Amino acid sequence: MTTKAYAAQTAKSPLAAHGIKRREPRPTDVQIEILFCGVCHSDLHQARDEWHDFAPTAYPCVPGHEIAGRVTKVGKDVKKFKVGDLAAVGCMVDSCRTCPSCTRGLEQYCQNFATFTYNSPDKLSGGVTFGGYSEAIVVDEAFTLKISEKANLAATAPLLCAGITTYSPLRHWKVGPGQKVGIVGLGGLGHMGVKFARAFGAHVVLFTTSPSKIEDGKRLGAHEVVVSKNASEMKAQAGSFDFLLDCVSAEHDINAYLQLLKLDGTLCLVGAPEKPLPVAAFNLIMPRKQFAGSGIGGIAETQEMLDFCAERGIGSDVEVIPIQRINEAYDRLLKGDVKYRFVIDMASLKS
Numbered sequence: 001m002t003t004k005a006y007a008a009q010t011a012k013s014p015l016a017a018h019g020i021k022r023r024e025p026r027p028t029d030v031q032i033e034i035l036f037c038g039v040c041h042s043d044l045h046q047a048r049d050e051w052h053d054f055a056p057t058a059y060p061c062v063p064g065h066e067i068a069g070r071v072t073k074v075g076k077d078v079k080k081f082k083v084g085d086l087a088a089v090g091c092m093v094d095s096c097r098t099c100p101s102c103t104r105g106l107e108q109y110c111q112n113f114a115t116f117t118y119n120s121p122d123k124l125s126g127g128v129t130f131g132g133y134s135e136a137i138v139v140d141e142a143f144t145l146k147i148s149e150k151a152n153l154a155a156t157a158p159l160l161c162a163g164i165t166t167y168s169p170l171r172h173w174k175v176g177p178g179q180k181v182g183i184v185g186l187g188g189l190g191h192m193g194v195k196f197a198r199a200f201g202a203h204v205v206l207f208t209t210s211p212s213k214i215e216d217g218k219r220l221g222a223h224e225v226v227v228s229k230n231a232s233e234m235k236a237q238a239g240s241f242d243f244l245l246d247c248v249s250a251e252h253d254i255n256a257y258l259q260l261l262k263l264d265g266t267l268c269l270v271g272a273p274e275k276p277l278p279v280a281a282f283n284l285i286m287p288r289k290q291f292a293g294s295g296i297g298g299i300a301e302t303q304e305m306l307d308f309c310a311e312r313g314i315g316s317d318v319e320v321i322p323i324q325r326i327n328e329a330y331d332r333l334l335k336g337d338v339k340y341r342f343v344i345d346m347a348s349l350k351s
Contacts, residue, residue, distance in 0.1 A: 004349050005134035006323050007060035011049035014327040018060055020130045022138050030081050030144045031073035032089065037132035038066025038158035038316070039342035041188065041249060042272075044330045046119050050274075057119055064132025065091040065117040066160040066343075068153045078141045086147035088306065090160035091296050093117050093129060093139050105298040107143075133323065135349055145303050148310035155315025158188065158341040159306060161296065162316060166193040167305040168297035169245060169268045170200060177201035179242040183222070184257060186213045188316075189247035189270060191340040194220045195314055197245070205237065207257070216339070220317075228256070247271045258283035258291065266290040316341045322348030 007018035025031045043063035045051050067089040071081050081087060094115035095107040102110050115123060118131030131137075147156055166189055175181050181202040183193040190206070197204045198221030206222035208214070209229055217225040226233045234256060241260045249271040257267055258279070269277075269292070284291060297305065309315060317340045321329055329342045 001136075003135045005062045005130060006326060006349070007062045007130075007133070008047040008057075009060050011047075011057065015047065015063075015133070015330075018062070020060075020062060020134060021125070022130075022136060023125045025073050025075045025138050026124075026140075027075040027077040028140050028142070029075045029138050030071055030078060030087060030141050031136060031138045032067070032069040032087050032144070033072045033136055034067055034069040034132055034134060034346045036068045036154045036157040036320075037064040037344045037346060038161065038318075039064075039326070039329055039333065039344065040066060040158075040161050041333060042161075043131075044333055047330075055119065058128045061119055062130035062133050063118055064134070064344075065089070066157045066162070067117070067132035067137060068147060068157040068160070069137075069346075072136070074141075080141050080146070081144065086149060086151070086153070088145040088147050088156070088160055089117060089132065089137060089139050089143070090145065090164065090302055091117055092299075093120075093143050094123065097142075105300045107298045108296045133326070133344065135346065143299060145299070145306055147306060151306075151310050152315050154318050154320050154343045154345070156306070156309070157343050158192075158316035158318065159309055160302070162188045162192050162341060163309065164297040164302045164305050165189055165270050165295070166245060166247070167196050167308075168301055169270060169292075169294035170196050170243075171301070172294065173243050173266055173268065175200050175202050175243055179203065180205065180240055182207055182237075182241050182244040182257070182260065184228075184244060184246040184252075185248040185271065186210075186217055186220075186340070187247060187336065188338075188341045191220055191317055193245045193247055194222050198222070199308075199312060199314060202243075205241075234260070241265050244268070245270060249273055251275055251277070254278075254291075255280050255283050258289060261289045263287040264289070266292055268292045268294050270294055316343075318343045320345050322351075324348060
């Protein structure tokens with residue numbers, strides 16, 4: 001079927017209206033009308049081919065992997081969904097399902113490479129996958145997620161990437177009561193990190209370069225806010241953290257944060273700076289610290305996260321925009337001019 005979408009045709013062209021083909025649902029497929037789609041910084045990177053050496057962009061490119069919508073058709077063998085259900089799609093639409101990672105429910109680390117929601121080789125239809133800046137999507141039910149009917153769909157969409165990217169490492173390192181946890185950076189990822197760390201019962205400290213974000217950080221759940229440019233404030237936190245979640249995608253001094261960890265503390269990087277970050281050996285060696293990284297979560301963990309958020313009324317802070325303003329949103333994203341996630345109202349695609 002032909003579906004309306006917005007696509008980048010080249011690395012330098014603005015996103016614009018474009019028609020794409022979606023497959024007809026197979027027996028295990030779910031067809032979803034996309035109601036809202038979050039705008040992730042990686043959408044901008046991919047549309048502009050800024051990850052060329054790692055993941056070169058195939059054009060036309062239809063970004064979007066924070067998808068919330070309603071089921072419009074199901075294959076005859078689908079068991080988890082019926083027409084009319086709310087459903088979500090995150091960063092993946094398939095994996096090999098047989099490797100050690102997949103059989104552990106860690107499809108995001110598929111050893112034969114997961115099929116990502118956009119700009120990934122489409123093993124079923126050929127070509128590459130197209131993402132959520134579109135009217136509809138067809139996905140195997142094994143990679144389709146349930147959304148509670150009581151959820152705010154616009155606030156839920158960014159949970160499919162920004163949410164699970166922060167939820168997964170906090171769960172993996174068992175963040176909870178009695179721990180002191182730092183969130184570095186208050187953006188699309190960081191604001192969700194603050195919300196989750198607080199919900200898990202930790203003492204939460206937000207690190208930001210901007211004094212203007214102090215009030216917002218506390219509103220979101222931080223017990224303390226440290227302005228990282230203030231040397232005395234940073235020194236006062238030295239050697240006191242069990243866990244740090246670094247959500248910064250720009251160049252920054254990782255050593256300044258490693259110095260804040262206590263014995264056996266962990267700094268986990270979920271932001272993706274363009275250039276390598278120099279690490280001083282003794283900031284790891286003394287006293288025994290860990291510098292780690294984490295991607296998104298698997299399908300089961302993502303569903304767990306969505307259920308957790310629905311039960312506790314947790315969502316992303318969003319600014320809803322029509323699809324016609326996506327290029328403006330990209331420009332504002334580069335300036336950090338959003339609190340804290342753009343979400344596209346896909347009804348605007350019909351106008």
